[in-house]
Amino acid sequence: MSNDDTDASLSARNINFSFGCKAVLEDVQIAVPNGQFVALLGQNGAGKTTLFSIITGLYAAHGGEIRIGGHDLRMNTEAALASIGVVFQRATLDRDLTVKQNLRYFCHLHGIATSELQKRIDAALASYGLSDLQQRKVTELSGGQQRRIELARATLHDPNFLLLDEPTVGLDHANRMEFVSNVKTLCKERNVGVLWATHLMDEVEDADYVYFLHHGKILFEGGSADLLKEHGKKSIAELYSHLTGQPADATVI
Amino acid sequence: MNLKHARSCFKGILIRESLRFLNQRARFFAALVRPLVWLFIFAAGFRSVLGVSIIPPYQTYVLYEEYITPGLLGMIMLFNGMQSSLSMVYDREMGSMRLLLVSPLPRWFLLLCKLLSGVAVALLQVYVFLLIAWFWEVRPPVSGYFMVIPALILSGLMLGALGLMLSSFVTQLENFAGVMNFVIFPMFFASSALYPLWRVRDSSELLYWVANLNPFTHAVEFVRFALYSEINWQAGLITLLCTLFFSAVAIWGYDPLRGFLPRKGGPAT
Numbered sequence A: 001m002s003n004d005d006t007d008a009s010l011s012a013r014n015i016n017f018s019f020g021c022k023a024v025l026e027d028v029q030i031a032v033p034n035g036q037f038v039a040l041l042g043q044n045g046a047g048k049t050t051l052f053s054i055i056t057g058l059y060a061a062h063g064g065e066i067r068i069g070g071h072d073l074r075m076n077t078e079a080a081l082a083s084i085g086v087v088f089q090r091a092t093l094d095r096d097l098t099v100k101q102n103l104r105y106f107c108h109l110h111g112i113a114t115s116e117l118q119k120r121i122d123a124a125l126a127s128y129g130l131s132d133l134q135q136r137k138v139t140e141l142s143g144g145q146q147r148r149i150e151l152a153r154a155t156l157h158d159p160n161f162l163l164l165d166e167p168t169v170g171l172d173h174a175n176r177m178e179f180v181s182n183v184k185t186l187c188k189e190r191n192v193g194v195l196w197a198t199h200l201m202d203e204v205e206d207a208d209y210v211y212f213l214h215h216g217k218i219l220f221e222g223g224s225a226d227l228l229k230e231h232g233k234k235s236i237a238e239l240y241s242h243l244t245g246q247p248a249d250a251t252v253i
Numbered sequence B: 001m002n003l004k005h006a007r008s009c010f011k012g013i014l015i016r017e018s019l020r021f022l023n024q025r026a027r028f029f030a031a032l033v034r035p036l037v038w039l040f041i042f043a044a045g046f047r048s049v050l051g052v053s054i055i056p057p058y059q060t061y062v063l064y065e066e067y068i069t070p071g072l073l074g075m076i077m078l079f080n081g082m083q084s085s086l087s088m089v090y091d092r093e094m095g096s097m098r099l100l101l102v103s104p105l106p107r108w109f110l111l112l113c114k115l116l117s118g119v120a121v122a123l124l125q126v127y128v129f130l131l132i133a134w135f136w137e138v139r140p141p142v143s144g145y146f147m148v149i150p151a152l153i154l155s156g157l158m159l160g161a162l163g164l165m166l167s168s169f170v171t172q173l174e175n176f177a178g179v180m181n182f183v184i185f186p187m188f189f190a191s192s193a194l195y196p197l198w199r200v201r202d203s204s205e206l207l208y209w210v211a212n213l214n215p216f217t218h219a220v221e222f223v224r225f226a227l228y229s230e231i232n233w234q235a236g237l238i239t240l241l242c243t244l245f246f247s248a249v250a251i252w253g254y255d256p257l258r259g260f261l262p263r264k265g266g267p268a269t
Helices: A048-055 A077-082 A099-109 A114-127 A143-154 A171-191 A224-229 A236-244 B003-023 B025-046 B064-094 B098-099 B107-135 B143-168 B172-188 B197-203 B206-211 B215-227 B233-253
Strands: A010-019 A024-030 A037-041 A062-068 A084-087 A160-166 A193-198 A207-212 A215-222
Touching: A010 A048, A010 B215, A024 A037, A024 A048, A024 A193, A024 A215, A037 A236, A037 B172, A048 A160, A048 A193, A048 B172, A077 A084, A077 A224, A084 A143, A084 B064, A099 A143, A099 B003, A099 B098, A114 A143, A160 A171, A171 A193, A171 B206, A193 A215, A207 A224, A207 A236, A215 A224, A215 A236, A215 B206, A224 A236, A236 B107, B003 B107, B025 B064, B064 B098, B064 B107, B064 B143, B098 B107, B098 B143, B107 B143, B107 B233, B143 B172, B143 B215, B172 B233, B197 B206, B215 B233
Parallel strands: A037 A193, A037 A207, A084 A160, A160 A193
Antiparallel strands: A010 A024, A010 A062, A207 A215
16 A cells, blocks of 8 residues: 555654664554545564554654654654554553543543543543443453453544454454444544554454554555455455465454 | 643543542551551650650650651651552553543643642641640640641652652553652651651661752752741652652653553563
8 A cells, every 4th residue: 555645644764663673563554545444464473562662752763764653753742642542462441440540540641621621521422322331340341342442532632543463362252343433434434544563363354444464564455345356265364374375263363 | 742631631530639649548547557556556655655855846845746847747758759659550550541631731740740749648647646646745836837838749750750750760560669668668767757867877877868958858858947937958859859850750750751560571462
């Protein structure tokens, strides 16, 4: 996918990163246009989480350029980070607090005006059918509810780019599919670009675009329908297996 | 950085830290019981053994309880600073630290907010302790209760920054608990918190110099003088310089160029 569109949700070019002598990412290029659902597939250890840490500014890349919502991450870090909504692989809700307290905390971190804060929380929770959970402690919620609250939280500041790092790990099939459906709706209705990292194939069967990250490099990329047609495969799992030579079943690499 | 946003962020972090503190009642009582045990038992037991002659800021002979009270205030700030840093290591392992650090504000500011919130929580504990100590006849001048606030804030920032600095280099919760034992106890005992330095010098010249080089000694002396409505400029300046140094190293430690989660072999990739 072209990286030239500076208004894209995300444009990452020539990203390199290493831990000591060990290269973790080599010349990675990724673009996520507005309103598209882009999948980043790779086995554990492929470099997905490191790439996400770089995109969110937790690590600094050793080379390359990242633009988020048109803002250069290195030169204009705050504006770039303001454009991102993130759902991390690990739960980041504070277990000592209620749902409402967690969401208010997030709103404060993003400078959302006090007058508007509650309205946004109500709207975000309502859109995922979670309104009745506001006063509940995080520890009282199921895993699926917690992840959906994290998704609702990630949208409170109206980001134009969503980054999801294996957000469904630990959820059962029904909850995973519900979560995927929520994200796709968000993507289309709000024109938000989504980068979804996963090793669970069935979640990204109809992604707009797919990147295969293998040992820190983008091995293949393309529109999922085009790639399937080109290689004569019926599913992303089959395609992954075909392209990487790694076994993959229907849901898990 | 937009001022309104900065204020909102500080408010959010302060509310979160306060709520967590209030929700963890055991932590509140533990924080209070620790110095009270020293005041009620240790100080009472050693009252007759450890006489304190007239040294500034005291104008007359004071009871041992009165002497160690500023040291116990320092103890509250010390434990709180370290506990706050421990919670950062925990947050980092649990992931909520990531949420804070990807907020659209400069990292130094986010860490400063975290430090200040920790100090605010510690101040609450200090004043509850001072109230109880008042009934135990430790009664500094009324003005001292107000003058000690800046000294407590600066000391709290210094100790919090020290904890933050350590937390940026220690990557696992278990290791950090160990580090705390190597930091808290030596810092507390090798200081002027429990005995005046001239008494330490009488028994060990080496320990005297170690205590003099210990930043905690200066924080305690700064607090001690302020509590008696005096300013110990030297102690204040050293505390300030240590605060700046520890903060600078902590901010460097959390620099993305280093990787905010450095660990052997790198993170989950």
